[in-house]
């Protein structure tokens with residue numbers, strides 16, 4: 001189906017107030033959609049269902065599911081915007097009280113860390129805007145073109161809300177019993193042709209995330225492999241990333257529970273930092289820093305067993321595939337407003353005003369397609 005027809009189906013579904021998700025995996029050219037047949041709120045208790053999950057930061061709250069069995073699945077090839085359709089908009093100022101609240105909270109977090117109550121905590125904020133372009137399908141189209149290496153999505157449920165995002169972070173991918181995950185942390189602005197220099201503060205902050213993942217997965221996996229740390233680009237930002245892979249010896253729910261929320265979006269120790277966040281941030285994160293994606297998708301993989309090709313020598317197997325992403329660089333839309341969400345990791349060496357700047361830079365990812 002053409003991209004135009006695909007996006008038209010999404011528009012119709014939205015106009016009919018029926019749940020759907022449209023998405024594209026990082027560095028791929030296929031845009032997929034799941035269009036639910038009714039407006040029931042399905043939930044997933046144990047991540048054993050087959051469908052697309054949308055799960056909040058606070059794991060005590062419900063994980064919403066769009067079941068494959070209750071939906072129509074469509075897909076199209078991705079078509080890039082024309083160069084003149086790309087936006088190149090100015091940076092907008094944020095309200096001064098938003099800035100002072102954030103800086104004060106970062107200071108409080110640093111004090112809490114220095115008094116040995118926490119090692120790291122991710123402090124975040126929301127920012128609200130009146131919209132010029134409020135059509136989610138058009139915004140999704142722009143996100144696809146602007147962020148080709150991100151997981152780009154638009155998720156809608158009439159009883160819950162409308163979310164869009166372009167996240168650089170994978171929570172977990174599983175194919176059969178092989179899994180990969182990543183430790184992503186440390187942020188700086190991307191500057192053309194300049195080799196990035198990472199300070200010890202950022203390296204340590206990212207290492208904490210890697211250690212947490214390795215320690216928590218150890219009991220649940222085997223053949224654990226930790227690759228070297230590398231610099232990755234996400235929009236106009238750079239992050240440090242370590243890829244971690246291995247074999248799963250456990251069920252999906254236990255592995256997700258062991259990871260989510262990682263110190264990339266919550267902190268260390270996990271429960272104490274989560275408590276700090278829930279008590280001190282002046283808003284509800286809802287699905288920001290939660291996770292989303294396909295679970296237990298039966299994917300057909302075909303492979304030719306004979307190089308000299310014989311048509312009937314193709315070997316087909318069905319694998320169970322899960323692809324979950326951390327919901328970052330995202331926003332929630334209402335008729336006239338967009339609320340976007342941004343945060344950053346705080347350690348003992350953080351400088352409050354720099355942390356503010358980091359969130360302002362991260363906010364540009366969504367602002368770029370809004371104005």
Ligand SMILES: C=C(O[C@@H]1C=C(C(=O)O)C=C[C@H]1O)C(=O)O
Nearest residue numbers: 184185186187264342343344345
């Ligand atoms: C919390 C966010 O990003 C996370 C925090 C980072 C950091 O502290 O440097 C970097 C990447 C993400 O793991 C966000 O984008 O809102």
